[in-house]
Amino acid sequence: MTDATVLTEMPSLSKLYVNAAASAAKSRLLRSSPTVALPPRAVEVRGVRADLEKVTEFAHLMGEPARDVVPSGYLHALAFPVAMSVMVQDDFPLPLLGMIHLHNQVEHLAPVLFTDELLIRAWARDLEGHRSGTQVQIVAEIHTVDGTALLWRGVSTYLAKGVYLPGLDKPTAPVARVDFVPPTPTAQWQLGVDTGRAYAAVSGDFNPIHLSVLSAKALGMRRSIAHGMYAASRVLAAVPQHKPESFSWEISFDSPVFLPATVSLEVIDHRTDDGVWLSSEFLAWNARSARKFFSGTVWAA
């Protein structure tokens, strides 16, 4: 995508959320007929740097040592305001508030230092029907500021639940549910009710569904839920223990982690005979109900 709206500064996430709430109210009032195409432009911000203090707080929240190299999960948070700017454009066909995070895939191609000056670009693609609504992918890329080297690319898949756009194909039948039998956990997380607020503070993602029971209820959730990227970042803090120069990861979210929660986790490492790390698979489920929360893979690439 070459056509891009270049923002002169990093957009404020809190303003974006306010705008999203306003446009949601407006569309309810006007009952304007939704468009079924994605905005053709990318959104771009140049000259972005990670905030060292936030990077440090982020790493400590995830339980990993704060380094000069920025965690992969933090880069998602850094690119997130640009990704959101894509979704609050007037011609974006889905309501931003209440969207559910289904999947993430990230290629982390080179280490990013907190001192690096960056270019961030994001756009939307693959608007598709889903059995319970409409899904869309937001691609976010982090480049060196001169645009010559791609350092990190994340593709997030979101679902607008209950939103059906005319003309979009839906999968014919829901995927058959396979009974989930939890394996023996290798770790357990005790997540308090403040988990969403703590992640919001280090990532800047103050989406109301993560902050409190009340704000989550306003958006149709029965309780507040943990950020998907909190889960992914916390897994990535220790998997792999020693990050190669480049690696990839993906995570699928099966059910929301309502707070407070006890999360059981299984991590399986794959190594060469010489002990060199190749990949790790992870799987998390509700320790009480044995319901699957999320699963994914991290691999050297």
Next chain:
Amino acid sequence: MTTPTTPVNESATEKFSVKTKQTTPAATTSQRRGVRKAVIVGGNRIPFARSGGAYSHCSNQDMLTAALDGLVARFGLADEEIGEVAAGAVLKHSRDFNLTREAVLGSALAATTPAYDLQQACATGMEAVIGLSNKIKLGQIDSAIAGGVDSASDAPIAVSEGLRAILLDLNRAKTMGQKAKIISRIRPKDLSPDAPSTGEPRTGLSMGEHQALTTAQWKISREAQDELALASHKNLAAAYDRNFFDDLVTPFRGLSRDSNLRGDSTLEKLASLKPVFGKSLGDNATMTAGNSTPLTDGASAVLLASDEWAQARDLPILADVLDGEAAAVDFVHGKDGLLMAPAFAVPRLLARNGLTLDDIDYFEIHEAFAGTVLSTLAAWEDEEFGTTRLGLDGAFGSIDRSKLNVNGSSLAAGHPFAATGGRLVATLAKMLHERGQVDGRPARGLISVCAAGGQGVVAILEAR
């Protein structure tokens, strides 16, 4: 001088007789006991930062992990299982009970690398080097990393003793009535937190106040202290300028040099500072912020190995860890100064190895305060101290000041307590390796570090 000054080698040391109370020269040096050598491959540290500066939001674990990862990167140790890692911190959170092991798990080293924490105040890093070297010498391990870290910025703050007792009782209470009764015991004064201090528990005096007494006792002048401080800054700045630290220091958090370093300092500037310690001594107060070390954050690590382990990996061998010695003084009622233990440890260590001060080519005497270094040198030059306290025939001796802290020391670099030992060992090992041979024998260096509680740990390194 009571001992011969001829060059010493492993077999020649047999012939020496040293007229000290420890009259079995070299009876226990490693070579004679038939144990193998422990060598220093190299070291790595992050630049030291004045507290409240570049690392103010970093934890001990962050900094120790950074020091380890820099060492791993320098010597290609990713996924390598090291024999053992030992490190520690003086200011330590209780949650960091396994600080070193946790840092190893967060580092690029193999997760199967064992680790343990140790703590001997400012001598922590030295004790880690000596203890691990001994394990290598005995063949228990083939490789080791000795380290240390301290953060004065991220220091632990505990609840008051009163509140702590109440909270523990509350935890044990069974009924709501009991709980309410216990909570009613909380008084406003219980809510003030308990921060760590540099005060000695048995005297209530801070380390600086203790040293001020010792500095006055040995009649160390303000000028002499300021000159030593200036030399420290000039020497450290010069060492950075000729890239001496390029393979000893890895930049961290945007810092590439020690933030306390003032290469442009002058005697006039130092002379303008007001005394901060020993102010009760009136005109005799000589210790300022310029000739005392500041509170500092930082971490260091040293890679130790057997010859075979280093050679098999084609790694450099800078120096041997020849021997080490700890000493302690009875400072509580002022018999000796708090930081004077090295004045006793060094004569014992040299005697055991059949060496004298003249056989040492580089002295690394930790500059806790300029007064500490100068008081130690004064004691060694003092005839009465030599005869009555060291049991010698006269003064222990004097050192050639051109051999002292030639690449700067703690007054310039700063002093993150447990990290100083690793800085000294790696720096000296590299200096010795560069020097090579002196008079047909390997260059020799002595490290002396004083510590809280009236302790000191000293060691001899020999060039490879």
